[in-house]
Amino acid sequence: MRIPLALLLTLSSPALAGVEIVDGDTLRIDGDRVRLWGFDAPEKRQKCLTNGREEPIGQEATEALRSLVARGQLQCETKDRDRYGRTVADCSVGGRSIGDAMVWSGWAWALPRYSKDRFLSAQEEAEQAGRGVWAGHANCEAPARFRQQHRR
Template identity: 40%
Template structure:
């Protein structure tokens, strides 16, 4: 028997070869999985680093693609979001993809929903990795600005 989620659905574990949608979303076993506790820049979001503006959303997606490579992933469901996507923690072997994306600086800890990756974000910021190479707008603020 699976774990009952707040939404009333049963938790599940999905595994298989994923398709990477963006820096915090993938499709596995025919289901869309939003990575729990993190938020990555949107596809056309720009950030700034020493050599100028760049598409940090695209860089984030590419970082997740590199982490996964040709490996299969295993995702443990934590919840279902308002868009009916599975929210989960995904792994390639012993590598927690959610944690690694934040540690590498290609996603932010999404503290509105979880404090699981705050330490990894502090590490990335201090090391100026990924989006922390220069000024950027938090993905949740960037989306809010676009909705206006």
């Protein structure tokens, strides 16, 4: 299913069978990849050092998104296409922004360049509360830096 740029997509729980969680910031809807707008989650294979232990933060972020999407009605509004041709969409579940929820829970970094600072306060709260990638004495690199340093 090609998602036109202006389309508002709404999927209720029975339709979620057509939604696959690729990683913490990407969905596959009926086979098409949809990059979630405004935030960057750890890569699926990314780990970070937390309290002296290596933690699979990429897998944890993926599971956080899976849990969030399973909570209710998924709505996505297409914003753009990225340089890879993926649809970039601002999505919500049950009326709550997925970006806000992922950043607030500490499983993603805000991307103010794209989201116009929309998720920065959520990131500050996550940092102060020590949630997700900010837990313990975490030493986590931002996903963009991880991708740059670990190109396949």
